[in-house]
Amino acid sequence: MSPAPLLPSQPLLAQPLLAVSDLDIRLPRGADRQLAVTGVSFELREGEILCVVGESGSGKSVLSSAIMGAVAKGLAIERGRVLFRGDDIVTMPESERRRLRGNRIAMVFQEPMAALNPAIKVGAQVEEVLLLHARSSPGERRAKALSLLASTHLPDPARIHDSYPHQLSGGQCQRVVIAMALAMNPAVLIADEPTSALDVTTQAQVLRLFRELKDVHRHGVLFITHDFGVVAEVADRVAVMQAGRMVEIGETRQVLDDPRHPYTRQLIAAVPRAAAKPVLASVEGPPAIELTHLSKIYQMGERRVVALSDVSLSLAKGHTLGIVGESGSGKSTLAKLAVRLVAATSGAIRIGDVDFGSLAGGALKAARRKIQMIFQDPYGSLNPRHRVGPIIARAATLGGLKSAEARERAKQLLSLVGLAPEAYDRKPEQFSGGQRQRIGIARALAMNPEVVLADECVSALDVSVQKQVLKLIADLQSQLGITLLFITHDLRVAAQVSDFIAVMRKGELVEFGPATEVLVTPRHAYTQELLGAAPGRAWLPK
Amino acid sequence: MRLLAAALRSPAAVLGLAIVAVFLFVSLFAPFIAPYDPLKTIAPLQLPGASAPDGGHFWLGTDLLGRDILSRMIYGTRTVLLWSTIATAAAFAAGVLAGLLAGYFQGVTDTVMSFLANTLLSFPVMVLYIIIITSFGASGTNIVVAVGFGSAPVVFRITRALVMDVRERDYVAAAITQGESHLAVMLREILPNVTTPLIADLCLRLGYTAITIGVLGFLGLGLPPPTPDWGSMAAEGKAMAIAFPHMVIFPCVAISLLMLGLSLLSDGLREAAKRQVRT
Numbered sequence: 001m002s003p004a005p006l007l008p009s010q011p012l013l014a015q016p017l018l019a020v021s022d023l024d025i026r027l028p029r030g031a032d033r034q035l036a037v038t039g040v041s042f043e044l045r046e047g048e049i050l051c052v053v054g055e056s057g058s059g060k061s062v063l064s065s066a067i068m069g070a071v072a073k074g075l076a077i078e079r080g081r082v083l084f085r086g087d088d089i090v091t092m093p094e095s096e097r098r099r100l101r102g103n104r105i106a107m108v109f110q111e112p113m114a115a116l117n118p119a120i121k122v123g124a125q126v127e128e129v130l131l132l133h134a135r136s137s138p139g140e141r142r143a144k145a146l147s148l149l150a151s152t153h154l155p156d157p158a159r160i161h162d163s164y165p166h167q168l169s170g171g172q173c174q175r176v177v178i179a180m181a182l183a184m185n186p187a188v189l190i191a192d193e194p195t196s197a198l199d200v201t202t203q204a205q206v207l208r209l210f211r212e213l214k215d216v217h218r219h220g221v222l223f224i225t226h227d228f229g230v231v232a233e234v235a236d237r238v239a240v241m242q243a244g245r246m247v248e249i250g251e252t253r254q255v256l257d258d259p260r261h262p263y264t265r266q267l268i269a270a271v272p273r274a275a276a277k278p279v280l281a282s283v284e285g286p287p288a289i290e291l292t293h294l295s296k297i298y299q300m301g302e303r304r305v306v307a308l309s310d311v312s313l314s315l316a317k318g319h320t321l322g323i324v325g326e327s328g329s330g331k332s333t334l335a336k337l338a339v340r341l342v343a344a345t346s347g348a349i350r351i352g353d354v355d356f357g358s359l360a361g362g363a364l365k366a367a368r369r370k371i372q373m374i375f376q377d378p379y380g381s382l383n384p385r386h387r388v389g390p391i392i393a394r395a396a397t398l399g400g401l402k403s404a405e406a407r408e409r410a411k412q413l414l415s416l417v418g419l420a421p422e423a424y425d426r427k428p429e430q431f432s433g434g435q436r437q438r439i440g441i442a443r444a445l446a447m448n449p450e451v452v453l454a455d456e457c458v459s460a461l462d463v464s465v466q467k468q469v470l471k472l473i474a475d476l477q478s479q480l481g482i483t484l485l486f487i488t489h490d491l492r493v494a495a496q497v498s499d500f501i502a503v504m505r506k507g508e509l510v511e512f513g514p515a516t517e518v519l520v521t522p523r524h525a526y527t528q529e530l531l532g533a534a535p536g537r538a539w540l541p542k
Numbered sequence: 543m544r545l546l547a548a549a550l551r552s553p554a555a556v557l558g559l560a561i562v563a564v565f566l567f568v569s570l571f572a573p574f575i576a577p578y579d580p581l582k583t584i585a586p587l588q589l590p591g592a593s594a595p596d597g598g599h600f601w602l603g604t605d606l607l608g609r610d611i612l613s614r615m616i617y618g619t620r621t622v623l624l625w626s627t628i629a630t631a632a633a634f635a636a637g638v639l640a641g642l643l644a645g646y647f648q649g650v651t652d653t654v655m656s657f658l659a660n661t662l663l664s665f666p667v668m669v670l671y672i673i674i675i676t677s678f679g680a681s682g683t684n685i686v687v688a689v690g691f692g693s694a695p696v697v698f699r700i701t702r703a704l705v706m707d708v709r710e711r712d713y714v715a716a717a718i719t720q721g722e723s724h725l726a727v728m729l730r731e732i733l734p735n736v737t738t739p740l741i742a743d744l745c746l747r748l749g750y751t752a753i754t755i756g757v758l759g760f761l762g763l764g765l766p767p768p769t770p771d772w773g774s775m776a777a778e779g780k781a782m783a784i785a786f787p788h789m790v791i792f793p794c795v796a797i798s799l800l801m802l803g804l805s806l807l808s809d810g811l812r813e814a815a816k817r818q819v820r821t
Contacts, residue, residue: 339719365721373719381712385734394730398720440716447720 016043017187017220018067023080025062025071025244036062036075038244044188047218049210051231051252053267054241055462060224063241064190066090067222068107069097084188103133106181110193112173116165122176123149123161129183148179152209170327171202178209182217189213189221195230199326200489204533207233226463228271229492232256232536240264256539270467272492286353287314288483289338289371289451294347296333296507307333309507310347315500317450320477320484322498322515324491324530330507331487335455338485339373340364352450369399369447376456378436382428382443389414389424392443399447406446413442417472434465438472445476453485458493470497491534495519503527545738548814555810561803569619577601578610580617580770590788603788605778614770615792621771622800626751629686633693633751634744640694641701646709646728652702659695667692671754675763682765685758689751700743704736711735738818742811749804756797772796 025037037059044050054060065071067082069089082089084105089097109115117125126145130136136144142161149157152175165173174194181189191210195203211234214221223234231238231252239249240261248261259265296308308330315321325331336342338349340356349357351370359367375381382391389410396406414423417438428436437457444452454473458466474497477484488494494501494515501518503511503526511524522528531537549555568575577598578584585592586608588600594610602611640659644652662670671688678684708714709732717731758764759773767774772793779789 341715341718365723368719368721371719373716375712375716377712381716383713383731383735386730395720398722443716 017046017085018044018222019081019083020063020067021081021083023063023066023082024078025059025066026076026078028074032057033243035078035244037066040080040241040244040246042239042246042249044220044222046187046220047214048236049214049221049223049234051223051225051235051238052241053225053228053231053238055226055267055464057243058241059244060241061192064107064192064222064224067188067190068101068105070101099133102129102181102186103184104186105188105190106184106186108174108178108181108189108191108194111197112170112177113165115177116173118165121162121164122168122173123163126161126176126180126183129180133184144183145179148183149176151182151213152176152179153205154179169202170198171206174198174202174206175209178206178213182213185217187220189219190224191221192224193226194223196225196227200491200535201326201529201533203230203535204233207535210234227535228256228268228463229534229536229539232539240267266464270464272466272470272490272496286316287350288317288319288352289485290314290348290350291334291338292348292350294334294337294349295345296330296337296342297345306507308337308344311504311509313502313509313512315483315485317483318477318481319499320486320497322494322501323485323487323504324489324494324501325504326489326530328506329504331489331504332455333507334504335373335453335485335487338453339371340368370449371451371453372444372447372449374437374440374444374452374454374457377460378433378440379460381440382436384428386427387424388426388428388431388439391428391439392446395443395446409446410442413445414439416445416476417442432465433461434469437461437465437469441469441472441476445480445482449482451483451485453487455487456489457486459489466493473497491519491530503530545741545811545814545818548817549807549810552810552813554806555813558803558806558808558810561799562807565619565623565800565803568616569623572616572620576610576613576616578613580609580613581768583608584610587786589786602792603786605775605789606782611775611789611792614775615772615796617770618772618775618793619796621765621769622752622755622797625682625685625765626689626748626755628682629689629755630693630744630748630751632686632690633747634697634740636690637694637697638701638740641698642705642728642733644698645702645705646724646732648706648709655698656702659698662691662695663699668757671758672761672763675758680763680766685755685764688758689754692754693747693751697740697743697747701736701740704739705732708732708735738815739812742808742815745804745808745811749801749808752800752804753797756793 021041023037023040024035027034027036040063052060052063062071062075066077067089071077077090080090084100089100116122123142123145126148127141130141130144146157146161149160154160154172154175160168160172160176168176195206198206207230210221210223213219225231235252237250238252238255239246240255240263241247242263248255248259248264255264256268259268291311291313294308294311298305298307311334313321323331323334333342337344344357347357348355354367354370356367356370389407392410392413393403393406396409397403401409411421411424414421419435419438428439431439458469461469470493473484476482486494486497498515500513501515502509503518503524505526511518511522511527518527519531522531550559585595585604586606588604590601590603592600592603594600600610600612602615604610605614640655644655670691674688674691675684714727714731717727755764755771756773759771760777762774762777764773765771775793776790779786783790
């Protein structure tokens with residue numbers, strides 16, 4: 001478990017595998033800019049991992065599709081060359097490009113589940129790649145597929161070979177996709193956010209696999225990511241993209257520790273630090289929210305699924321509790337039970353001096369304003385049919401204000417979360433993800449809640465926007481004295497905002513305590529594993 | 543309206559709307575357009591284009607009873623559009639309401655409603671129509687009831703599926719955590735987000751209903767005579783269709799044309815709705 005080396009251990013060979021020069025890719029008319037990629041030039045060498053970092057819309061995925069010789073419909077390569085070992089992918093005939101794809105240049109996608117055909121056994125899918133590009137007997141193909149699966153450290157390759165994708169975990173599926181990409185031993189491997197759909201502990205394993213494969217097979221890997229932690233973990237060199245331009249490229253250590261371009265500096269400054277919030281206010285007074293022996297069991301015929309098992313927590317007024325866990329840990333179930341979107345199987349929920357868990361009917365509706373929620377997906381949490389002002393004003397009306405007062409309150413809240421007054425009459429579709437999340441925050445605050453529950457509320461945002469939204473939440477909390485439950489899969493984000501941290505795993509609360517203690521001296525083995533798996537922990541941004 | 547504007551970017555949808563608009567115009571202004579009284583006997587079995595006693599022409603000929611086919615077709619447009627609109631609206635009112643309740647509450651409500659809908663759907667539709675109309679007599683109301691029983695379960699299933707999808711959105715959860723009532727959640731948050739696909743289906747179903755009314759008329763189960771109605775016109779002419787095909791052909795062409803117009807428009811709306819979702 002020693003951190004991966006930040007610099008390559010052996011000198012790089014001089015011959016570039018891939019040379020991109022002055023690449024311009026045009027977007028269709030009506031897009032927010034003319035060119036998806038503008039004047040991009042770089043080289044990818046044998047046996048190196050080059051990370052391309054950028055926020056959404058920076059053109060990094062378009063760049064990778066151009067190298068695969070398959071830009072999306074509506075896009076066009078206007079200028080420039082993409083040389084693979086001296087041959088220009090842009091101008092070569094389609095038949096030759098097809099021979100390169102999957103054979104000499106292979107791709108690993110973001111969503112492993114979506115990249116595999118759910119109706120075909122994974123072994124057969126690996127063999128299909130072999131069948132497409134080379135003549136071989138069924139026996140040879142099976143042997144080759146098994147050895148490929150084994151090379152990605154999948155346990156029991158023979159069993160995996162005969163499994164369907166749904167029988168495997170996300171991490172296992174991604175290993176299968178990587179095995180497929182490696183089938184023809186390609187010279188260039190393009191990986192588009194290959195670990196961002198995975199849990200942090202699985203991500204750490206897959207990142208290790210990438211480094212190992214590159215050292216053994218000397219591939220050139222173009223690794224696209226938005227996460228500087230991942231860059232610190234795997235990259236030999238790193239290129240930073242902003243609005244279609246490559247603003248900086250260099251050795252990883254140099255770019256991370258001494259960024260030249262202001263945009264790179266801004267991105268690095270926005271990376272959440274895995275260090276605890278220094279001040280810890282004293283815990284006194286009655287708890288603002290208290291969950292006791294909360295459980296949720298789904299009974300589906302014979303099957304019994306324990307989504308949440310006997311969780312007890314309490315949090316004093318004005319504090320923040322970070323609830324951390326991977327997918328399937330029960331953290332979202334906890335959120336749904338706490339706001340009573342889903343009924344608990346057993347246990348009690350108290351908010352202030354109200355027994356919130358046992359209310360029903362009109363009393364429940366009236367008490368709902370005490371706990372409000374900020375949702376994960378900024379695109380799904382605002383009704384596209386309503387205007388922003390009325391969305392917030394409606395919440396205020398339900399909180400007990402008259403309609404004129406509610407409109408005033410909505411206007412105040414818009415300015416409080418940093419949006420212009422014109423936002424009132426616009427529809428959600430006219431706002432960016434970060435702005436929509438601000439609207440969601442304003443809506444949650446409109447009812448003057450005692451407790452706010454934020455469920456992964458920054459995980460869909462770019463890192464610089466994430467930083468702004470976290471700052472907004474912290475400012476509002478100190479102004480309004482709200483008690484905050486902050487659910488996240490990212491320990492680094494939890495560390496930034498939390499006074500207390502609760503770690504969950506498979507429906508159980510495994511560790512709960514002051515943030516400093518949990519982060520610095522974790523007691524439970526799983527917390528230690530989570531902390532160890534955080535990408536780029538060896539590198540601390542300055 | 544924005545949806546319609548978006549749909550009209552496709553030439554096929556423009557053609558569809560134009561066809562529907564012509565039918566609508568004809569039915570609204572039937573008394574001014576029709577050259578003769580549709581119920582009056584003038585001269586039997588005239589071929590299309592024949593001269594009329596008053597110096598005019600029977601452009602589409604006359605039928606067995608000597609009534610002008612063009613005028614009957616024009617008044618028939620009224621009958622078809624009026625009753626298919628009422629019947630489709632009734633089917634939608636029942637189907638959307640039931641679908642909204644079943645999709646929102648799920649559980650027992652859904653089980654019971656889905657069972658009812660499936661029972662109705664598993665019944666041969668034509669047999670259902672014939673049973674209803676032969677037991678209660680041929681009238682506009684009974685056509686509405688018959689078509690309602692045939693179409694409402696389909697509308698119910700479409701609405702239910704759409705509602706179940708929207709029900710899981712976070713803005714619905716947000717409304718519930720704000721203490722919004724069930725009715726308000728259904729009407730404010732869910733209904734506006736399922737209307738677009740329903741409108742596309744409404745257009746198509748209007749066409750199906752027009753065909754159904756034609757078929758019922760053809761089988762003698764439609765509106766009681768002498769109301770001009772395309773289906774019964776075709777039925778009256780069928781005995782002499784070999785010698786005088788015009789009595790059958792024109793009503794059939796009219797039904798097909800109306801259906802074509804509505805389905806082109808529906809396709810356009812469906813495509814436009816998909817584009818809206820994407821942007």
